Amino acid sequence: MTSNNKGAIGRAQNVADGWVSITPATPRKRRIAAIIGGIEKTGKTTLAGSGDDPVYLLSIDRGSEVLALKSAGRQIYMRKYLSPREAQPGQHEQVWAQFKSDFYGVLKVGKGTLIVDTETSMYEIIRLARFGKLTQVTPEQYGPINAELTAMMDAAFETEMNIIMVRRTAAEYAGRQRTGGWEDRGWNQMPFIMDMRIWTYRCMAGMCQVMRMDGKSTLHPAGNGFHARIRDSRWRHELVGMDYSTEPPNLLSLQVIASHVFDGVQVQMPVMAPVQPTATQPLAEGTAAIADKTEPEPTSANR
Numbered sequence: 001m002t003s004n005n006k007g008a009i010g011r012a013q014n015v016a017d018g019w020v021s022i023t024p025a026t027p028r029k030r031r032i033a034a035i036i037g038g039i040e041k042t043g044k045t046t047l048a049g050s051g052d053d054p055v056y057l058l059s060i061d062r063g064s065e066v067l068a069l070k071s072a073g074r075q076i077y078m079r080k081y082l083s084p085r086e087a088q089p090g091q092h093e094q095v096w097a098q099f100k101s102d103f104y105g106v107l108k109v110g111k112g113t114l115i116v117d118t119e120t121s122m123y124e125i126i127r128l129a130r131f132g133k134l135t136q137v138t139p140e141q142y143g144p145i146n147a148e149l150t151a152m153m154d155a156a157f158e159t160e161m162n163i164i165m166v167r168r169t170a171a172e173y174a175g176r177q178r179t180g181g182w183e184d185r186g187w188n189q190m191p192f193i194m195d196m197r198i199w200t201y202r203c204m205a206g207m208c209q210v211m212r213m214d215g216k217s218t219l220h221p222a223g224n225g226f227h228a229r230i231r232d233s234r235w236r237h238e239l240v241g242m243d244y245s246t247e248p249p250n251l252l253s254l255q256v257i258a259s260h261v262f263d264g265v266q267v268q269m270p271v272m273a274p275v276q277p278t279a280t281q282p283l284a285e286g287t288a289a290i291a292d293k294t295e296p297e298p299t300s301a302n303r
Helices: 044-048 064-070 092-107 119-131 139-157 254-262
Strands: 011-016 019-023 033-037 055-059 076-080 113-117 162-166 169-174 177-184 196-211 217-233 243-245
Touching (some): 044 064, 044 113, 044 217, 055 064, 055 092, 064 076, 092 119, 092 139, 162 254
Parallel strands (some): 033 162, 033 196, 113 162
Antiparallel strands (some): 011 019, 169 177, 217 243
């Protein structure tokens, strides 16, 4: 580390050649950098859009238009791109070039909220743009892509913006057999870069499919509405496992989460501890392990 590292938490003072002394000085930036995952229609995009204005939504998937219902009196801007499924061969390079240009363009605003919906599709687009395919790519070929995405995230972290990556989940398989669980899909380096991971879910008829901290899912009686659970956090670790919901007093908001992370606001709500299923409370059909898996880089074994 050198004394001119931007965004470093602390002030570096030279004490000898090649060594520096770190003293607390610069407060960390007040912003949420998070991955939001969950099965479909559980409020991922709505939660992502609850950050500070102006909100810039880079939409590479269906469902982002839901923010239009929340836009009254707010500064919300959206740009849509062809999804990996919609783009024709030869269009992926153009789509990625436009997306990347817009990503850096939004960062020039410096404040507000940047949303990529979904990061899963973003990772597919860059691979299709660089490789022309999603499979049969050797691990060593991923170096330039990893460097390109890392540079983009480094630039994002230099700003004061909330950085939100929305992820799709997919059914988990063991070979050709579905396990009943779910996989969290995206660039495998993103969880190491981001400060927080959040899982969304929905409660209906008084029962919720909740992810436990051990990665399993179970049913839990918790009223109704939409929920978000903190899966991990680089800051204020006691928030891990905390549950936010739309039920009164409706604390399901990135701004509320930010107040707990940065302002030292005392957390009033209890952590909702999932219960184990019993003979009188069976798991719903298809409910099983929720795997925290990112899209793997192909190896010789799965090419």
